[in-house]
Amino acid sequence: MLNQEQIAQFQQDGYLVIADFKSAAEIAAVRAQAARIVDDFDAAESNSIFTTKEQEKKIDRYFLDSASKVSCFFEEEAFDEHGQLRQAKALSINKIGHALHDLDPVFAAFSHGPQLAQVAHDLGLAQPQIWQSMYIFKQPGIGGEVRWHQDATYFDTAPVSVTTFWFALEDATLDNGCLWVEPGGHRTAMRERFVREGDQVRVDTLDSTPWPGDATAIPLEAKAGSLVCFHGLLPHYSAPNRSAISRHAYTLHVTDGQTRYSAQNWIQRDASFPVRGFI
Numbered sequence: 001m002l003n004q005e006q007i008a009q010f011q012q013d014g015y016l017v018i019a020d021f022k023s024a025a026e027i028a029a030v031r032a033q034a035a036r037i038v039d040d041f042d043a044a045e046s047n048s049i050f051t052t053k054e055q056e057k058k059i060d061r062y063f064l065d066s067a068s069k070v071s072c073f074f075e076e077e078a079f080d081e082h083g084q085l086r087q088a089k090a091l092s093i094n095k096i097g098h099a100l101h102d103l104d105p106v107f108a109a110f111s112h113g114p115q116l117a118q119v120a121h122d123l124g125l126a127q128p129q130i131w132q133s134m135y136i137f138k139q140p141g142i143g144g145e146v147r148w149h150q151d152a153t154y155f156d157t158a159p160v161s162v163t164t165f166w167f168a169l170e171d172a173t174l175d176n177g178c179l180w181v182e183p184g185g186h187r188t189a190m191r192e193r194f195v196r197e198g199d200q201v202r203v204d205t206l207d208s209t210p211w212p213g214d215a216t217a218i219p220l221e222a223k224a225g226s227l228v229c230f231h232g233l234l235p236h237y238s239a240p241n242r243s244a245i246s247r248h249a250y251t252l253h254v255t256d257g258q259t260r261y262s263a264q265n266w267i268q269r270d271a272s273f274p275v276r277g278f279i
């Protein structure tokens with residue numbers, strides 16, 4: 001699937017963009033399914049927001065339970081000062097997570113198959129294990145910022161193995177909040193670890209290396225259908241979406257089963273709901 005040049009690029013830069021990986025029909029299927037999930041979501045069930053700021057304070061039972069469910073989270077700016085939605089529910093959801101890939105048949109089909117297995121193999125994942133899926137809306141006008149982070153913070157393995165599969169479901173541009181990355185930044189240290197103990201979570205600081213700045217960060221614009229793969233230590237960021245156009249994306253976080261998965265990672269699976277690979 002990947003050629004030597006692509007593999008070398010991933011190793012050098014810490015990321016790789018594969019254009020035209022998913023077809024328009026495959027994208028339309030998951031977009032329609034996401035719309036159905038949001039339509040079925042009873043907003044009275046939870047007003048949980050998703051934010052990457054102050055996570056220790058804002059993570060709740062609903063979030064923790066979503067590890068093995070299909071749950072909707074609101075944009076932080078979705079509500080007015082009276083707690084009412086400022087716009088339609090369908091334009092208020094930040095993301096759906098985190099077990100779509102196992103529980104929803106349309107997302108399961110999108111998230112598995114020989115092509116993805118081959119990409120994972122080519123990137124060095126000997127035994128891929130898909131822990132998490134997220135449908136990210138990055139809504140027009142209110143799509144939240146995702147601060148600089150490394151995904152290994154959330155999926156700690158020894159040695160580091162988590163690899164992110166990021167599918168552009170719409171064109172991701174500078175205007176609607178595309179990813180920003182630091183090429184080569186996967187060779188820097190892991191700054192933080194997100195640790196769960198029972199129902200408590202905390203973020204431990206491991207290393208004080210500063211996050212990338214304007215001099216080293218680059219925007220990663222991607223056409224709909226592109227698959228962006230990136231290394232778990234690659235620092236990445238996305239700006240708020242103040243444009244009139246959404247920026248839908250779907251992500252999978254995948255580790256190598258031949259590494260040691262930390263018992264303190266927030267998502268754990270057991271025999272009743274085993275973690276699976278791409279096949």
Ligand code: FE2
Pocket residue numbers: 149150151236
């Ligand atoms: Fe991330």
